[in-house]
Amino acid sequence: MNLQVHDQPSPRKLASAATPTAELVNDVRDRIEDLLDQYRAALNGCVDGLTDEQARLNLVSSKTTLLGLLKHATYLEGFYFDRAITGRPFREIGIASTPDRSFTLTKADTISSLQEAHHRQCEASRTMIAELEFHDTVDGDKPRSVWAIQLQMLRELAQHTGHADILREQILASHPH
Numbered sequence: 001m002n003l004q005v006h007d008q009p010s011p012r013k014l015a016s017a018a019t020p021t022a023e024l025v026n027d028v029r030d031r032i033e034d035l036l037d038q039y040r041a042a043l044n045g046c047v048d049g050l051t052d053e054q055a056r057l058n059l060v061s062s063k064t065t066l067l068g069l070l071k072h073a074t075y076l077e078g079f080y081f082d083r084a085i086t087g088r089p090f091r092e093i094g095i096a097s098t099p100d101r102s103f104t105l106t107k108a109d110t111i112s113s114l115q116e117a118h119h120r121q122c123e124a125s126r127t128m129i130a131e132l133e134f135h136d137t138v139d140g141d142k143p144r145s146v147w148a149i150q151l152q153m154l155r156e157l158a159q160h161t162g163h164a165d166i167l168r169e170q171i172l173a174s175h176p177h
Contacts, residue, residue: 029150039161043160044118044122046070068103069103077121
């Protein structure tokens with residue numbers, strides 16, 4: 001096989017530094033926090049305009065429902081922005097003890113109650129992370145850097161927001177009010 005290499009244009013750098021500047025680090029952190037808040041809002045709003053019955057509909061073979069995703073997102077906020085930072089026990093944080101259990105709905109779980117719980121946990125997350133520097137390492141359950149926790153949470157929220165979009169589309173298409 002004869003591969004030809006084509007001339008590629010060189011990247012056009014505006015700046016280059018051996019270590020990132022404080023301004024760059026702050027810009028990256030701000031962008032990550034903006035994205036986290038966008039995904040938080042999207043997940044919290046995925047049940048807006050639906051009935052509790054619609055939000056509980058199980059359309060896939062797992063325990064994944066729209067309400068379950070919202071409850072799981074609340075668990076993730078508590079896990080990554082509390083337990084991973086402080087090491088506090090799950091019960092003290094007020095979240096399930098495993099990811100699988102975080103999808104389990106009770107009769108008391110409603111759109112309103114889970115949206116409020118999610119909102120409170122997100123506020124606690126913002127407060128907890130604001131006290132730390134982006135490059136800090138915490139050891140709540142194992143050593144992790146703050147930036148790695150934020151990126152992991154961003155990945156989780158992006159994935160689950162995509163799931164929620166698909167479930168909501170299915171609900172609205174086949175189970176109108």
